[in-house]
Amino acid sequence: MATIPYKIYLSEDEMPRYWFNLRSKMKTLPEPFVNPATGEYCTKEDLLPVFCEELVDQELNVTDTDIEIPDEIRDFYKMYRPSPLVRAYCLEKALDTPAEIYYKYEGSNTSGSHKLNSAAAQAYYAKKQGLTCLTTETGAGQWGTALSMACAYYNLDLTVYMVKISAEQKPHRRAVMETYGAKVIASPSNTTNAGRKILAETPDTNGSLGCAISEAIEVAVTTDQCRYVLGSVLNHVGLHQSIIGMETKIACDKYDIKPDIIIGCAGGGSNLLGLIAPFMADKIHGENDIDFVAVEPASCPTLTRGRYALDFGDTGKTTPLIKMYTLGSGFMPSPNHAGGLRYHGMNPIISQLFHEGYIRAKAYVQNDVFEAAVKFARIEGILPAPESAHAIKAAIDEALTCKETGAKKTIVFGLTGTGYFDMTAYASYNAGTMTDYIPTDEDLQKGFDSLPEIEQK
Numbered sequence: 001m002a003t004i005p006y007k008i009y010l011s012e013d014e015m016p017r018y019w020f021n022l023r024s025k026m027k028t029l030p031e032p033f034v035n036p037a038t039g040e041y042c043t044k045e046d047l048l049p050v051f052c053e054e055l056v057d058q059e060l061n062v063t064d065t066d067i068e069i070p071d072e073i074r075d076f077y078k079m080y081r082p083s084p085l086v087r088a089y090c091l092e093k094a095l096d097t098p099a100e101i102y103y104k105y106e107g108s109n110t111s112g113s114h115k116l117n118s119a120a121a122q123a124y125y126a127k128k129q130g131l132t133c134l135t136t137e138t139g140a141g142q143w144g145t146a147l148s149m150a151c152a153y154y155n156l157d158l159t160v161y162m163v164k165i166s167a168e169q170k171p172h173r174r175a176v177m178e179t180y181g182a183k184v185i186a187s188p189s190n191t192t193n194a195g196r197k198i199l200a201e202t203p204d205t206n207g208s209l210g211c212a213i214s215e216a217i218e219v220a221v222t223t224d225q226c227r228y229v230l231g232s233v234l235n236h237v238g239l240h241q242s243i244i245g246m247e248t249k250i251a252c253d254k255y256d257i258k259p260d261i262i263i264g265c266a267g268g269g270s271n272l273l274g275l276i277a278p279f280m281a282d283k284i285h286g287e288n289d290i291d292f293v294a295v296e297p298a299s300c301p302t303l304t305r306g307r308y309a310l311d312f313g314d315t316g317k318t319t320p321l322i323k324m325y326t327l328g329s330g331f332m333p334s335p336n337h338a339g340g341l342r343y344h345g346m347n348p349i350i351s352q353l354f355h356e357g358y359i360r361a362k363a364y365v366q367n368d369v370f371e372a373a374v375k376f377a378r379i380e381g382i383l384p385a386p387e388s389a390h391a392i393k394a395a396i397d398e399a400l401t402c403k404e405t406g407a408k409k410t411i412v413f414g415l416t417g418t419g420y421f422d423m424t425a426y427a428s429y430n431a432g433t434m435t436d437y438i439p440t441d442e443d444l445q446k447g448f449d450s451l452p453e454i455e456q457k
Contacts, residue, residue: 010082018066025281031323058236080109099402115146115415117321118240123150133157137212140340141173143231148180164207187212194316214316232268241274257382266294269347303361330450337425365436385417
């Protein structure tokens with residue numbers, strides 16, 4: 001076995017040339033999108049008014065395992081990829097655990113998160129199609145920042161609908177997006193019919209990703225040479241993020257690292273799917289027995305307390321119906337500081353795998369998450385994003401279980417963002433003013449009541 005360095009860097013030649021399409025290896029495929037007007041499965045033509053054509057092709061592709069990464073996108077990736085797989089020696093020592101702990105660090109690029117992997121791809125395909133502008137939503141701001149950077153690179157106009165509470169909590173994120181040239185609007189807003197309707201019904205709302213998606217889609221379909229792009233949930237976004245898992249697997253194979261547990265935070269599911277994709281394919285076909293763990297906030301418990309059902313992807317009910325674990329498109333989450341995890345639904349692939357028992361889920365309240373984040377920052381020297389801190393909390397818990405049992409397990413988790421734009425959250429935790437909220441069954445029922453009643457053909 002090769003000596004394992006503190007940070008494992010792959011060479012440029014080792015950076016993957018293909019994205020990994022996990023659906024081609026699944027025994028049971030996720031249900032396709034459903035057209036709510038007809039009850040039939042969506043066709044390519046149904047999706048083209050909203051999304052770029054090549055992204056639609058990727059979304060619908062369930063047969064090809066390897067999807068070639070265009071050279072132009074690989075050239076963009078070379079600015080910050082491959083990203084390191086880091087051995088958390090200091091954390092292992094502090095926890096006094098026999099476990100080996102590794103994290104795949106996606107926070108070293110300018111946008112500060114893994115989101116740039118898909119932003120670069122989606123902006124490239126938009127430019128290639130001859131489009132001139134894009135719209136999107138953003139929760140915590142990582143996706144909006146990444147897409148702003150990519151659109152600046154490809155000379156595309158961008159309008160970002162940022163969840164209202166996140167826009168208030170993270171004004172510097174907004175400033176970064178605007179620096180890259182994006183127009184940022186707090187959502188819900190008075191700039192769209194969807195936003196005005198939501199404000200009329202709930203004038204004091206803090207907003208949600210579902211609200212912001214509705215506004216962004218409305219602008220996209222009513223603007224010439226414009227399309228909507230999404231930072232998570234959809235399968236083509238998870239496909240782009242598979243470069244994370246491919247690099248991780250290459251590094252593990254290179255140093256004979258055999259993960260027993262792989263952990264990722266889960267909001268819409270793209271970073272978790274990207275991290276686990278090649279490892280999960282092997283598990284499905286009996287080549288490993290890795291324990292895959294999805295971690296979410298207790299305030300938005302999509303997997304742990306949601307329902308597996310057809311649902312809209314947005315509050316305004318303008319998207320196709322998606323078979324996924326969901327809290328209902330009408331669910332309004334509390335203003336949790338992990339804004340990127342405040343989405344009512346989950347990626348269809350993750351949902352299918354969870355439904356079949358290939359993945360387990362855990363939920364934490366935010367004070368416990370920030371306690372783990374602060375511990376990690378003090379020990380490992382990286383200030384994590386609140387979203388990533390959910391994975392850190394789970395990794396620490398698993399390592400402490402190893403300490404109790406004496407099991408020498410190998411734990412890998414995704415550290416997918418930095419927390420330097422989340423100082424309001426850290427200040428709240430440090431001051432002892434951070435609150436925890438767990439929705440009651442009655443709270444969740446309000447969201448479930450918004451689930452559509454549709455007879456599928």
